[in-house]
Amino acid sequence: MTTKPKIVLSSLDADRLSKLLDSLPDQAFPGKDDLEAELERAEIVPPAEVPPNVVTMNSTVRFSIESSSKEFFLTLVYPKDVDAQGGTISILAPVGSALLGLSKGDEIEWPNPGGRVLRVRIEDVLYQPERAGDFGR
Secondary structure (H helix, E strand, O other): OOOOOOOEEEHHHHHHHHHHHHHOOOOOOOOHHHHHHHHHHOEEEOHHHOOOOEOOOOOEEEEEEOOOOEEEEEEEEOHHHOOOOOOEEEOOOHHHHHHOOOEOOOEEEEEOOOOOEEEEEEEEEEEOOOOOOOOOO
């Protein structure tokens, strides 16, 4: 695996995600250990200090997956906020976990449940709550 890019998380997202992970059984989803490791290595900053091009919870992101050469537009959400129309992706999904904390232009390799590796690239952060001043979402 290549060197992982630096990731930035708001203190609000870090606290909420830690509580979510603590509430789940150890084998609740295949990427739990990977997500916990990402939280451990993240730079945690106050919500008002999150750079405007970073993917945070509830951000809408344009990203690509190298193996499919397609672009996707999804909003990164907590599991309770996933919608049936497909416009959201859960933080507990492999690609969702991979997006968190990355910045526009970053690429990362992320294991998927099937044992393969996804190469994800952030093309743009179309909406970020912190950038919009929505710190209570």
